[in-house]
Amino acid sequence: MKSRIAIIGIMFAVLLPFVYLHFKSGAFFLTHDGPFHIERTFHFLHAFLEGNFWPTWGRFYNNGFGSPIFLFLFPVPYLIPTMIALAGIDFIAALKLSFLIFQALALIAMYCWLRNGLRFSVTSSLLGSIAYIYSPYVISAIFVRGVLRELAGLALAPFILFAIYQLFSQTTLQKVGWAALIFGLFFLTDGYSVILFFPIFFIYSLYLFLLHKIQKKFGLSVISAVILGGAISAFITLPTILELGYLKGVNNEVYKDHFVYAWQLIDPHWGFGFSMPGTNDSMSFQIGAINLVAISMVVFLLLTKKIKQDKLIIFFAILLVIFLILMIYHPLSLFVWGNLTVLKKVQFPWRFLAPVVLICSFFAAVVANKYRLRLRGLIILSLLIMMVSIKYLRTNQAIEYEYSYLPTNKSDATAFHEFIPKWRDSTSSFENITEKVEVVRGSANIISLVEKSCCTTFTVEARDPVNLRINTLYYPGWELYIDGKISPFTITNNDNKKLADNKRDISGLMAFELQNGTHNVRLQFADTPVRRSGKFISMIGIVISILLVLKHLYFTRVCAIMGKILA
Template sequence: MFKRSLIFIILICALAIPTFIRMVKPGMFTTQDFHFFRLFEFDKCFKDLQIPCRWAPDAGLGFGEPLFNFYGQLPYLFGEIIHISGFSLIDSLKSVFIFSLFASGVSMYFLAKRVWKDDLSSLISAIIYVYAPYRAVDVWVRGALPEALSFAIYPLILLSLDKFIDDEKTTGLMWFVLFLTALILTHNLSVLLFLPVILVWVLYRIINMKKYKLLLKIVSGFVLAGLLSSFYLIPVITEAKYINLDATTLGYFNFRGHYVETSQLLFSRFWGYGASVFGPEDGMSLAIGQIQWVIPVLTLLLILLKRKIFENKTFVILFLLGWFLLFMTHNKSIFLWLRVDYLKYIQFPWRFLAPATFVFTLASGKIAQLFSKYKKLICLIIVVITIGLNYSFFGEDIWLNVKDSNLTGGEEWVRQRSASIADYWPKFGVLPTEVASDNP
């Protein structure tokens, strides 16, 4: 059993290579975020023994800001470990992106194997997960490091929960606590995005197995995860009122301007490296991916034809949940956005593509079980089509032949130090317009 799983893990890792191979060269690709700067600042924290990290001394044009009070630290801790092992900051950053792609495929394989009890089904889910267009957007377009890493944690949360519900051993619950803590410390918005998935899965499994007594223990798991991450959550909750955090929900960041049209979501093959804009003329892809939704639809049709809907409740739950999450990206869901206040902090409704991608890819593995005689052929066809349709998305817009030193000086350094300056500045303070003096 172990050897067979190891073979599939190696195969998944090998098939994932095209998603990052263009990173494996000197330099860095352009992104829409400033993770190099944050890793540079986290490195300063680490060397100053400021643990947990709070202060980014070069932010705010050199006046400093409490950046890491409000920004998830785990991706940068991971990058820092790689950096102190001898790698440059740029290579450390790229290594975390690469790890997110590898790890997400492997973690999805293990979850799908637990759900579908089949290696080929698990392989289908893993490859569709790794090659989802939104994964390419996160890594190669937006450069959204925390969200990219969250994709590797999603399957582990459900895997540990499922194990606990099945065998009722404390070990499974403790793993759930650790993985949920990891998600909180990686990307707090991903917790909000993934919460519906956790709740639906827990309720479905507990009701299906009539293990209602486990609900209280699972709730205690949420509490423990909150306590473990309290060094981060308490400042976020209690100190947010002192900074301009509301600025992250106004103007360009108002969720009302960033809904996705159905044609963009389901049918578009557009690819670009621009920004999300008000209306449908976005400069980047906001598609779930044709394979990602077509395979679940075909699977449902086959189940209906065989009249085995009740024998496939798990798939049906995942299918309906996936479409609900896609619905949250569309303007018809505005009544929910207006009623649930915390949703405004998600900023972009299309961020629900992340949990939707997760749910649809997990559901996609079911199709192999419906073709017992031709399972290998179906798996091969789906894997080849998935990679063939999507591998070209995994590449850079512009490649910069730079070293760490090129990004920590001159105009580029000023640009990074002033990025998002208003977000974490004291609410009643005057925003600086000039770089702070080195000798005040």
């Protein structure tokens, strides 16, 4: 009991500097992606308040023209601050709390894996987990880049490793169900993290597979958990894969300008700027002094044979070298990135620092475990880690975000405008909307207009045949109902002389015709067959995973009751 209190106390103590930095001001500190996350959290929250419990269309984006952004955003990182905000907490504070929650989860998850998955000592596991959250890349992810999704991925990755070990220790249907739920949660967190950490998951599974007495059973359990986890996330991943072609997308060659030069991995420089082509970067890509010491110590122990050459250490060391090669500017790395499409999805080669710091934290725990680190040593080393990181523990200027500003923001909350539908000619030209529905030809009154996240309704009083344009971007799924009946519409383009307006871009919107009279119109954003299939698969995956967990629990309870009766 005392040891548990001590563990909780140490974890709480190492998180205190982050608590202070987050809440020293009521405003949100300026970061690269911070404004995007604020806008996305606001839209997520607003959709919830409208009764749309799983947002698919962001109606305020692009200055009111809307965006299909939520079809492709992995939802877990935005669901957390939304739930907190629904409890009555200011949504800026809710977003800050979400960063803290994921950081605390990263600390706990790393400890669980090192302690229970690798059987390291309590002190060694704590040291590894502290080194993890104090790695410069993790600090940068919070206070420089402000990437909530990637931080969530960093938090859940060790939980995946822990879940895999649980399958190794005891392969039961219940643990398959639990592992599937954790995989599903991870797949719904961040697409980059899935790609970045997959090699670690695979190598760790392979390592345990080689140790398992019944290899086939363990292998099938891991594969089953991954498949079920993939099924759980299908409502997001299926549209992401099959409907991405409807978007303008992002330049897949962006990686060429964002390789790291070898000296940058050890450069202690720190800044709040951006990644730039060449070496003109204003942000840090360092591995970190503590992590470099951990790598050096493991290499020394292996070369001097003072540590058992465990296959996992060797496997992770090889992975570390591969990750570093993929980051550093070199003809080999250029060739690999140019020929592996999946790597281009990562966009920035330096994102591989995420799995690198996980491996380094593992190495730190290995060294601590080798030298049987005691509590006093843990406290000293933890303070040393915090002192080394103190110059990085600072925030940029605080920015006040007015709640009333967010619905009128012209932004699409992305860096590369990748969620603009392909039918739109321009990517950033969205003028102020004076009217949601415009009468292009003829004479009519638009009354009783109500706009919600996925639905716009209004009444048209047409004095003669009219042509109307709805200032909402078209994307597959929009359906038009006139007087309760589904009706056709056209997608506008700038070459259409009837609809063209030389003063602005009117492409990619929706237009339709009406005869004279009074008509009730409803524009509904519905699911496409792909989205319906994804939701159906997700439902099956969730139900099967929960049944695997609950059925085992129910069976165990029945056996216990029967045992008492028979006794």
